[in-house]
Amino acid sequence: MSNHHYTKPVNAHSVQIELVTPERYKEAAELMAYGFGHKFQHFSSLSTSDLCAVFEQLFIHEARQIDSLRVVTLDNNIVTGTMGLKWKAESGVQNVQPTGLEWWKACNNIGYGKGIRILTGMQLLKHEPSAGECYIEDLVVHPAHQGQGLAKRLLEWAQHYMLHSPLLSYLSLHVAKYNERAIQLYEHVHFHKKNCTRSLLTGMLLGEQYWYYMTRKGDYSIETEQA
Numbered sequence: 001m002s003n004h005h006y007t008k009p010v011n012a013h014s015v016q017i018e019l020v021t022p023e024r025y026k027e028a029a030e031l032m033a034y035g036f037g038h039k040f041q042h043f044s045s046l047s048t049s050d051l052c053a054v055f056e057q058l059f060i061h062e063a064r065q066i067d068s069l070r071v072v073t074l075d076n077n078i079v080t081g082t083m084g085l086k087w088k089a090e091s092g093v094q095n096v097q098p099t100g101l102e103w104w105k106a107c108n109n110i111g112y113g114k115g116i117r118i119l120t121g122m123q124l125l126k127h128e129p130s131a132g133e134c135y136i137e138d139l140v141v142h143p144a145h146q147g148q149g150l151a152k153r154l155l156e157w158a159q160h161y162m163l164h165s166p167l168l169s170y171l172s173l174h175v176a177k178y179n180e181r182a183i184q185l186y187e188h189v190h191f192h193k194k195n196c197t198r199s200l201l202t203g204m205l206l207g208e209q210y211w212y213y214m215t216r217k218g219d220y221s222i223e224t225e226q227a
Contacts, residue, residue, distance in 0.1 A: 017073050017074075020070040029052045029053075040206070068087070080141065082140055083154045125174075127172075133168070139154055152188075170215050176211060177209075190216050191216045193213070196210055199211065
């Protein structure tokens, strides 16, 4: 699936949304460390700066994949939010896999033991999308910009992207069962709970045992607005 038709910035109600570029990796990584740091620090003892370094390495790897993308929101040229999307690659198309040396270098900067623990935690949160599924891997908004509708605008961007991608037919995501604020937001933009799963491993390592899987089917609301 090509991302070329989304290389130009999209302006959503004065908020600029565009694909992340290498010069934005550090800012986006800082946001990810804020958004997920409490989960990974629960078991890894990583500092915020260590987490930033790990996420930067992951962004470098993401950029080489053909079944994912990452966008950021910009306010006065400052990153205020980020979102990652993933889908099932077309049959016969393979992603570029990271080499052992690349991962070793990434882990070596923070300590091999800590690196293995954080990668284990990330692996537990991974979801392999089915055909037609556009999975929202993460969505984080800067604390100073929360409550301004940025998360909703990112979700609208994801819906717009899904609707205009021939191979995709619905959005999906996972959310912790007790994250009521996030669940209310997702339901407000027409996501529906499909099931709830329990993971003892994520409970032990990340402090969250129960996860809702939510989906939003394709509709014409955003297409109508864009017409």
